[in-house]
Amino acid sequence: MAVAHTTSGGLDIRKTAMWSFLASELMFFGALISTFLLYRGRTNGGPDAEELFDIPFTSVSSFVLLMSSLTMVLAHNAWERNDQRQLRLWLLSTAGLGLVFLGGQFYEFSTFVHEGLKLDTSPFGSSFYMLTGFHGAHVAVGVLMLSAMSILSFRVGLTKSRGMNVELVALYWHFVDIVWIVIFTVVYLLQV
Amino acid sequence: MATESTAVETTEEEHADHLSPANYWMIALFLAIVTAVEVAITYIPGYDGALLVTSLIVLGIVKFLTVVAFFMHLKYEPFTMNFMFYFGLLGALALFIAVLLSFRALFDTF
Incomplete structure (x- = not known):
């Protein structure tokens, strides 16, 4: 027996809340992307996108994040089948790929700062770091949640009867990926 | 007896996956190919302006909707x-x- 978490319309209230949250996050990132596009040309004499962006490097980062969505959906699939061994494997893989992405972002930021683009160098720099930094923060939160899920899976096991945490974390993680799909296209590929 | 937090059986089929792991690998391969095409077209000489912008936006939308529909299961x-x-x-x-x-x-x- 499981405690019902349903709305009067029969929808799962946890998933409904998560989808509402993700919809609000879309608008949040929409605002940040709009701001970046407004200020992308205002470099105050500092380096611009064309001078800084290393598309091959960012493409690899994008590929890593895309593949983390695959490992996440495989973890979710294992959870559906109650296959704890596969679940742990794919959860840890997803967290690992998330860390690789964050490492790449740290390297990219370090390189940009070294080349003269700091948070206060120009409106371009501020809006770029705010957008990609907030995305990175979301990835970091996702890695923490995945790590917590992994620990729980080792300690008590993650089954459907223990709630739908894996499903909610999976939704959040895929969301982080789709935001990056937009950022990669609009902020990187369209600017060089 | 019905209480405030009514106890009911979770509908297993409600959350059942509609795709197999092999399907997910194929979708990931498709997404990787689209990403490779996105990057490749930015290096094609003469492929620029409105054509490049439109292509990148369309490819981005395809990737976005694929992840939302199949990985996030919104389609179901x-x-x-x-x-x-x-x-x-x-x-x-x-x-x-x-x-x-x-x-x-x-x-x-x-």
């Missing part, structure tokens, strides 16, 4: 959840257009 969710998500997406697009129009930057953006 009830209408209400689809509505909430796409309403948020439309809100984001409206915000985007409104901000850029306000600063008369919409047509300079791309």
Whole structure:
């Protein structure tokens, strides 16, 4: 027996809340992307996108994040089948790929700062770091949640009867990926 | 006896996956190929301007919708959840257009 978490319309209230949250996050990132596009040309004499962006490097980062969505959906699939061994494997893989992405972002930021683009160098720099930094923060939160899920899976096991945490974390993680799909296209590929 | 937090059996089939791991690998391969095409076309000489911008936006939309539909399983969710998500997406697009129009930057953006 499981405690019902349903709305009067029969929808799962946890998933409904998560989808509402993700919809609000879309608008949040929409605002940040709009701001970046407004200020992308205002470099105050500092380096611009064309001078800084290393598309091959960012493409690899994008590929890593895309593949983390695959490992996440495989973890979710294992959870559906109650296959704890596969679940742990794919959860840890997803967290690992998330860390690789964050490492790449740290390297990219370090390189940009070294080349003269700091948070206060120009409106371009501020809006770029705010957008990609907030995305990175979301990835970091996702890695923490995945790590917590992994620990729980080792300690008590993650089954459907223990709630739908894996499903909610999976939704959040895929969301982080789709935001990056937009950022990669609009902020990187369209600017060089 | 019904209580405030009514106990019911979770409908297992409600959350059942509709695709197999092999399907997910194929979708990931498709997404990787689309990403490779995105990057490749930015290096093609003469492939620029409106053609490049349109191609990149279309490819980005394809990737976005593929992840949402199949990895996030939104395709299999009830209408209400689809509505909430796409309403948020439309809100984001409206915000985007409104901000850029306000600063008369919409047509300079791309």
